[in-house]
Amino acid sequence: IFGAEAWSEEMRRDVEDKLGIRAYDIYGLTEISGPGVSFECSAQGGMHINEDHFIAEIIDPATGEVLPDGEKGELVFTSITKEAFPLLRYRTRDICVLNREKCSCGRTHVRMSKPMGRSDDMLIVKGVNVFPSQIEEVLINTEGIGPNYEIVVDRKNHSDLLTIKVEVEAESMMDSYAALE
Numbered sequence: 001i002f003g004a005e006a007w008s009e010e011m012r013r014d015v016e017d018k019l020g021i022r023a024y025d026i027y028g029l030t031e032i033s034g035p036g037v038s039f040e041c042s043a044q045g046g047m048h049i050n051e052d053h054f055i056a057e058i059i060d061p062a063t064g065e066v067l068p069d070g071e072k073g074e075l076v077f078t079s080i081t082k083e084a085f086p087l088l089r090y091r092t093r094d095i096c097v098l099n100r101e102k103c104s105c106g107r108t109h110v111r112m113s114k115p116m117g118r119s120d121d122m123l124i125v126k127g128v129n130v131f132p133s134q135i136e137e138v139l140i141n142t143e144g145i146g147p148n149y150e151i152v153v154d155r156k157n158h159s160d161l162l163t164i165k166v167e168v169e170a171e172s173m174m175d176s177y178a179a180l181e
Helices: 009-019 132-140
Strands: 026-029 034-040 047-049 054-059 073-079 090-096 123-125 128-130 145-156 159-168
Touching: 009 132, 123 145, 123 159, 128 132, 132 145, 132 159
Parallel strands: none
Antiparallel strands: 026 034, 034 047, 054 073, 073 090, 123 128, 145 159
């Protein structure tokens, strides 16, 4: 069971292949109760939220409006069993989707997708919402690129400029980088 940091499906497959294990995700928040807010089952089709302890909603991060199931937005939790420090409609800043369909594992608790980014991490480049996790997914799938990168957003001549600096793996070093696509 892995938690605490975001990881892509590509990273999951890499861990599973290299260690010969099944890797499961868990989600938690220190402010709510720590680990165990939601967990992945054997179907690995989202993380089941412990609805006997939490009410989950998805909102539009800009307006706070509750969005319908299946819409991508900011995850909000209300704690219904925590006594010393209950939280009402706590904004996590995590962007995800809720799925209330019955899971193939048989559980009926709502499932949350893996967080797709954070509302406070979102970059707006030329009017387009860009999450660093989207860039990471492309880089992980690019042969010859190492795990470290830097995203730089700048403005030149009144236009947004996005530069991504990447680490090239030693095996991919060459006289011309034009071959890397």
